[in-house]
Amino acid sequence: MKNIDQILQELIDIEPSFAEHREEMRTLISELIAKKPDTRLDEAFVAGLRSRLLGQPTPSPFSNYFSYTPYLVGVLAVLIALPLGYRYLSTSGTGASGTAVFAMNQQIEHLQGNAYGTIQSQTSGQPGLDGSEVAHAAPSIAPTETSYAPQTNTDARDMAVSVASAPAPASVPVTKMAAGMGGGASSRMMYPVGPVTVYSYVYKGEPLDLSATEGDVYSRTAGQNSSGQIATQLRKFDFGLMNFGTFSDASVRTFELAENKPFGYIIDVSFTDGTININADYTQWPTLNGKSGDMQPLPVSAMPKDDQLISIAKQFLDAHGVNLSNYAEPVVQQYAEAKAADSATQYAPDQITIVYPLKISGEQVYENGAYPYGLQVGVSVRDKKVMSVYGLTSQTYTSSSYKLETDSDKILSILKKGGPNSWIPPQESGVETKNVDIEVGTPTKVLMHTYNYKDNQSQELFVPALMFPVTKAPAEDEYYPKNIIIPLVPELLNQAQTGPIPYDAVR
């Protein structure tokens, strides 16, 4: 109690009026000191951190404690791989002796014209000679050069986008059903049996500026299949079970790092694709692994405001050193739930995505549904934390000049039906239609993200395009797209949409 007496006297010296409450004060001080938590400092942690700080290898635990190997391999891999990988990825695409920065300093190597061959849209069907269609989902069964979109979440979104910009959005249930036929299936679908809303896009802007006869198409240079420097480093370690040094010409293609802490993340690095993806490790997130007590659906009122969501995303990206200089201002993807804010029956989504639109050579990139393309950051509405990051890619590109469409009438004709991939039921189909006019304004020059399938490989391309903003649409009509995007590469404009398979043909 001597210490308490000293503390008490010190307090009385500072504030003499405390002397009148000496016993009360003594009790308070005693309680506070008694409540001092046991911090449970782990001496192994102290020693381990010291060792890490010194940069000295710990006595090799691998042979005796094999259960630690996955964790240690991950740590070793990332410690070694990140700096080397950054350098590797920054230089492998162009072959240039660039600086050691991964994905941040955009590097573009200009190739000769038409370097990527004929470009074809992923959403266009390729009618066969007999009128049947060649599926474009699987490259292994596509006998000729056609387009291909990888089976990713982006792919799924593209399919949704295609439907949204197609003739009949939410007001036509049958068309919604057709949307479910995505995932790489044929773009030709069964004819809807109900009335289809046909949107007609009426141009109200300035005369089109199509003076450029050629424009640059960009291709992202993914990583290579190997990272020999990292493998060389890893081979020096004794992993206990076997000697990695016995393998020759080994390379590291991918690695995964897991944070072993509450709300930890799993970080996947692919040298092959030149990508880093981050996901919440559900085993470490109580709200994802069922260990959280409160898992009732969230009301729409729980949705954070857009600026809050963007702030969460920005802080995460800043904290992890993600350079956003190649991205435009972030946008929050709008959800039906958000629109239904006045409905007591609606629940908020668990995750909302913020997109940082990519810019290549200063031009913003959009998907072929006119949605921004770029870095996607998923924010947990429940935890107010970032749950996922997709689209963090190496920023090495090649570019090649392609002829661009210069015929205004042709562009406006394609615009009128909503883009090259839109389809309007022909009169002979007998499908009942309802016509709605939508006004669009002067376009801006952008890049459109697409995939080109060539030589049994999909190639990610960014082609010059015009994006027309919708300026006037009927208020009473459910209307989804805010913009219409038209690529300027003639090959993409010339692909006829064959539309759904007539209902009778499949009965």
Place this chain on the structure above:
Amino acid sequence: MSNMDGNADERAAIEAAMQGDTARFAELYDAYVRKIYDFIYYKTHHKETAEDLTSETFFKALKNIRQFDTDRSFKSWLYAIAHNAVMDHYRSARPTTDIDDVWDLPGEDNTIRDTETKIALKEVQKHMGKLTPIQRDVLVLRLWQELSHKEIAEIIGKSEANSKMIYSRAIAQLKSSVPAGVFAILLATLHTI
């Protein structure tokens, strides 16, 4: 563990570390790691989080040692890094709320805390949460870390007199916020021990 605080050994270790001698940095680490870990634990109430943030604190210190102003107190500098690490930890998790440490969160908040600590501090949490962050820091540094006001003043970047004033006001505020009944129970409890 050596006590290097403010002495010639510490200064020599700092200067050597600034020249890239990590072995001398380890001496500084040895001198402060426990204090820094405890300080962070008192602000997080969670062992693993405290370990993570302690690691972050020392890695940041090592990385930035060359920028350290030798006219300043090294201890103060380390505590400032630790304080900021804790603040960043909570604010990155909840950027829309002004949170400095775990005391700013309500006791029933679902932030992960060590169960034993959570239970032990259940009553204290209510009252500590009403203090300002600097009042809490001074209280913790004085009562739990047993630092002198001179040392606390260095850490919080204020004068010794200021530190004492903050401390006494924190105690006065706690005294007024704790119900008299609690004192009676505590007195009775203490007398039976």
